[in-house]
Amino acid sequence: MTDTAAPDTTMAAIIEAVTAGRQGDTAGARTRLLALWEEITPTGDALHRCTLGHYLADLYPDAAQALIWDIRALDAAAALTDARAQDHHASLQVAGFYPSLHLNIADNLRRLGSFDAAREHVEAGRARVDALPDDDYGAMLRRALVEVGEAVEAQSTEVRPTAPTM
Incomplete structure (x- = not known):
């Protein structure tokens, strides 16, 4: 968050739930995020919807x-502005969200x-990789787009060994 922005309690609650999920409390994290979704509503703040949807998807092993x-997150990103994203953190640009959203x-x-x-979304993600940072995160997403593209061409439905899990 920027120094002048008021604390965003919803983002804090999302991050807290995601952290719990990453620490092994998948069911608890899912329950907390679903409760937050009810508060946010499908027409609520686009940053909240995008972030929650993106992370909640990772809590479901069922594709x-x-x-x-993941579709809810992508839809929310379409309604999100850079100004709103930067209210949360000055470095955020919505264009940088799309490679990951399409990848998922x-x-x-x-x-x-x-x-x-799947191929269409791999291509959509690849078309947006220029918006990714030139760091480990950007490199990871670029590699994952290659992996998913190769799995699509092989018509594999297996879970990728490098796929993120909570």
Whole structure:
């Protein structure tokens, strides 16, 4: 957050739930995020919806359930402005969200056997990689887009060994 912005209690609650999930409390994290979704509502703050959907998807091992939340995150990103994202953190640009969002959708579609649709999202993610930082995070996403693209071409529905898990 910038120094002049008021504390964002919803983002803090999302981050707290995600941290719990990463520490092994997947069910608890999912329950907390679902409760927050009810507070945010499907038409609420786009940054909250995008962030919550993106992280909640990772808490579902079932690709269909994860896909629902990844699509909600992508839809929210379309309504998000750089100004709103930068209210949370000055370095954020919405364009940088898209490679990861498309990657996650592509991977879930691939796991569901929808290879043509997965390929479209791999390409959409690749088209936006210039918005990624030139750091470890950007390199990881670029590699993951290659991996998912290769899995799509191989028509593999297996979970990738490098796929993020909570």
